[in-house]
Amino acid sequence: MTTRCGYCGENVDKRQGTHVHDPKICSACKRELPTAEFPRWPSSADGRRHQCRTCVRGELDAQKVKRAENRERSRQWRNEWFRKNGYTWVVRTPDGRYVTPLEAEHELDQKEQNAQGYNWE
Numbered sequence: 517m518t519t520r521c522g523y524c525g526e527n528v529d530k531r532q533g534t535h536v537h538d539p540k541i542c543s544a545c546k547r548e549l550p551t552a553e554f555p556r557w558p559s560s561a562d563g564r565r566h567q568c569r570t571c572v573r574g575e576l577d578a579q580k581v582k583r584a585e586n587r588e589r590s591r592q593w594r595n596e597w598f599r600k601n602g603y604t605w606v607v608r609t610p611d612g613r614y615v616t617p618l619e620a621e622h623e624l625d626q627k628e629q630n631a632q633g634y635n636w637e
Contacts, residue, residue, distance in 0.1 A: 542567055544568070
């Protein structure tokens with residue numbers, strides 16, 4: 517199985533072993549680094565990624581943030597859809613009763629007002 521080396525352009529037979537250039541230049545940050553700074557990548561001619569560990573980590577962190585944003589956006593859309601279609605949520609109180617969120621909020625407001633000395637009843 518032969519592949520073309522992206523660094524020197526030479527055709528490389530991967531069955532004969534890896535085709536290593538040391539040091540390598542990162543394709544993302546353009547820094548020249550030792551080969552050990554590049555994660556393993558079996559499909560590459562030299563067996564290493566074209567991006568250094570720092571750039572790969574930055575890419576993974578960016579993906580993690582994007583996934584979290586997508587999860588939040590999906591959760592908001594789902595909750596909006598439930599509200600629009602007449603679904604309601606229930607909350608379990610500390611004493612074991614199930615109430616709607618509006619009732620729970622009302623009870624908490626009353627407890628807070630009673631704690632402050634207000635008695636509306």
